[in-house]
Amino acid sequence: MSERIKAVLDPICREVGNDRTSLLDILREVQHRCGGVSGEAVDLIAKRLNIARVEVESVVSFYAFLSDKPNGNVVIRICDDIIDRMHGSETVARAFESELGIQMGQTTEDGKISLTHTPCIGMCDQAPAALIDDVVVTHLSSDTARSIVAELRENPDPTRLVKELGNGNNAHDLVSSMVQNNIRLRGPVLLADFEPGTALKKALSLSPVEVIRNVKTARLRGRGGAGFPTGMKWEFTRATKADKRYIICNADEGEPGTFKDRVLLTEYPDLLFEGMTIGGYAIGAAEGIVYLRGEYAYLRKFLESVLERRREEGLIGKNVCGVEDFEFDIRIQMGAGAYICGEETALISSCEGLRGDPKNRPPFPAQSGYLGYPSSVNNVETLCCAARIMEHGPGWFSSHGTDRSAGTKLLSISGDCKRPGIYEVSLSTSLKEILSLAGAEDAQALQVGGPSGQMVGRQEFDKTICYDDFATGGSMMVFGPQRDLLEVVHAFLEFFVEESCGYCTPCRVGNVLLKQGIEKILDGKGEPADLPYLEELAQTVKMASRCGLGQTSPNPVLSTLKRFRSEYERRVKPALDGRQPDFDLSEAVAQAVSIVGRESTHS
16 A cells, blocks of 8 residues: 555544544545545545444445546536526536537646536526535536636636636635525514524523523524424434434525525524534434535635634533533534435435435434434424524524425525525415516426425416425526426436435436336327326335335326426327337347347348
């Protein structure tokens, strides 16, 4: 084993105490310093952590931001979600390929620059965008692609690409990003002014049981999309007998079209950390974990500085706010590019230094979560709402929205609209009102809740954002009359095929079959019988999949078959003479022809 690998790895492993649960952190640092995780590195890490080599390999192979082969000194990741495609990302990608002289997935001959695609990076309001190492570059064009390559060849420091800083804390010295917040509508709950410590001190004047009762009285439901009552989750976690408990913030918003948490993390980190501390007090936890998606690594130093300031002010740490025996601290756990880690049990696996594989339920995280201890997993927006409830009271919070859907909702709106960005609206706001706010009155369809949500047509624009009509984690993608909705469905299925963990057959195979079925119809080879087949297949995948990804990935097919069936029917036609229109005999025997070296004699 080379001395260079040892010199790099030994200090990294020692720094985390050769802790097996820190495997993902170790691998991220090795990737950063060496450009990849070589076989030699895998061997040494396994030895230092006293685990099997295959355990290390399995983690390296799972996460998109890790590689067993060396990348270039700089890695350009072009965002490839449907919104970026609509804004010209494919043209941008071709310009990068042409200027670098390589194809997607390749590295320049001098080993300096790698080029690849990546799913949504949380910048759909300023698409097309890319990650260049950890630096976000927005509003790309063919011209900017060429100038970026020229600058990187002259100086391979991506931070020099940021010519103009974004607004708010994007201009903070520890962020220095060109990202814009694009806050279009501020509401009273999430995007209002906040004084650190106010909510926490009120919470600590109550007992943990009273805090939970207030959250339940406010009728706060999880803002990640599922809508499980937050107070009940905290109550279940507190009720489980254990020596330790954890509260975990899910800041892994990987759903295409979602970027609301990015803004909360950038502009309201105190509100989030206060909500986590209140949650820790309520459930009896001494530690909180923020699982921050790898695409938001540019925010990490800033978030760490806010945590350090809160420690100095006594808002986290020992004897929080002077309350004896209440000790609570927060650490940030970085992800490494895996959408499935937005699922709470997969997120817990990732925090433990494992592949982000979902876990079987029961037991639920409230019973056995991080390291086997009771854990409450809440998303960024939910925890911010919890802090506001303690600041202003449950009656104030529940006065917004409806009886069944209390509070406000933060929406990430992008696509074919004049004003993409962040909107805080009261739950019960109609889709028509939302489209009007965003300047998208001519929309033919609205994707509510990201690819795993529902595609809604004009006939339902009078319905509202709430837990009774259309629940959403926050993503709202607008598609104008010029868009081919089946192309959108195909893009969503491509995403799910790529992001499936591959554990269960219904999801691993079923989504591929769904994608192939849509491709058949798009190619003009579809038959009427394909529609009930797709419907039945989608229902099977939905019902038989192990986790939330497979249980919701068929929704693009099911919701468009329900609401836009004419888009399918106009493309399919009966088979002629009983022949399958998508079967090409010449193509089917082409491989055999090349092997035997003579033409086929079929007629």
